[in-house]
Amino acid sequence: MYDEQEVSAVKELVGEGAVASDVPFPNTLVVAEEIARLRYSLTRRSGSLPMAGRKGLFGLEKTLMETRRGAKESEVVASCAVRFGKTGSTQSH
Numbered sequence: 001m002y003d004e005q006e007v008s009a010v011k012e013l014v015g016e017g018a019v020a021s022d023v024p025f026p027n028t029l030v031v032a033e034e035i036a037r038l039r040y041s042l043t044r045r046s047g048s049l050p051m052a053g054r055k056g057l058f059g060l061e062k063t064l065m066e067t068r069r070g071a072k073e074s075e076v077v078a079s080c081a082v083r084f085g086k087t088g089s090t091q092s093h
Helices: 004-014 032-045 049-066 073-087
Strands: none
Touching (some): 049 073
8 A cells, every 4th residue: 555665755854753544554543533523623614624724734844844863852843833824814703
């Protein structure tokens, strides 16, 4: 299903850390139900879910590109929170 290059890239980025996924992927914790509940919740609350998704994806992508190896989880979360605030992705509906 996944080629060795994809699996190796994830392992290199994560190291010995834990990874959750909504699809089966080697060495990850599958949290499909939890993510499905979150998607349902977001869909009910947001009339512009595709736009919010794009903004969130953009913010996450920028954060990941700027995250240095060995960064603490709290640092990554804080960076995402700042970015999402700047893009308006945290606005309530």
